[in-house]
Amino acid sequence: MQKLNLPSYSFNFKNTKNKTLIFDKFRKKYVVLTPEEWVRQHVAHFLHEEKKYPISLISIEKQLLINNLKKRTDIIIFNAFGNPEIMVECKAPTIKITQKTFDQIARYNLKIKANYLFVTNGLDHFYCQMDFENETYIFLKELPDFIKKTL
Numbered sequence: 599m600q601k602l603n604l605p606s607y608s609f610n611f612k613n614t615k616n617k618t619l620i621f622d623k624f625r626k627k628y629v630v631l632t633p634e635e636w637v638r639q640h641v642a643h644f645l646h647e648e649k650k651y652p653i654s655l656i657s658i659e660k661q662l663l664i665n666n667l668k669k670r671t672d673i674i675i676f677n678a679f680g681n682p683e684i685m686v687e688c689k690a691p692t693i694k695i696t697q698k699t700f701d702q703i704a705r706y707n708l709k710i711k712a713n714y715l716f717v718t719n720g721l722d723h724f725y726c727q728m729d730f731e732n733e734t735y736i737f738l739k740e741l742p743d744f745i746k747k748t749l
Contacts, residue, residue: 599636600691602720607643624658633690637720638672641686650744651675655683662709671706673716684741685712689719700724704735714741 610621612628619628620635624642629635642658645651657674673686687703689695695717703715707728715726715735726735 599631600633600720602637602640602691603723604640604644604720605648607640607647609639622658624653624656633692634672634688637688637690637718640720641688641716641718642673645673645675645684645686645741649741651684652744655744662706669706671710674710674712682710682712684714684716685710686716686718689717691720693719695719695722695724714738716741 611631612619612621618631620631620639621627622629622639622642624646638658642656646653646656655676655678657671657676659670659672660674661668661670671685672688673684674682675684675686677683685703685707687699687706689699693699699717700715703717707715711728711730713728715724715728717724717726725738725741727738728735
């Protein structure tokens with residue numbers, strides 16, 4: 599798989615029926631290794647290991663309904679109160695990040711209402727903080743680290 603603009607992590611792989619699978623420690627199962635999954639796994643590990651978000655607050659491929667259509671978010675990080683804090687949209691490294699990508703995550707976020715958005719293809723990363731009052735987002739240099747808050 600392609601080298602990404604993220605730290606390297608150790609992954610477990612296995613082959614079955616001519617497909618390579620990667621173990622997803624967040625979903626606790628093997629999943630088919632696609633270029634997008636390669637990015638998703640690196641981002642999830644980055645958020646956990648570098649940004650210190652606990653595994654218990656990281657949800658991968660969460661289903662949601664938008665206009666009666668089933669969609670999936672790549673990664674959602676919840677805060678200690680169970681509210682969406684960060685929503686991540688992952689694309690394969692060959693997919694260029696465009697306005698269409700931001701439109702997609704923005705549509706999803708109308709329902710999710712995460713405070714931060716993270717869009718990446720594993721090579722280019724874009725971080726935004728939502729400004730719900732003005733219905734826009736502010737680009738950031740990086741995402742905040744996890745801050746433990748007590749209930």
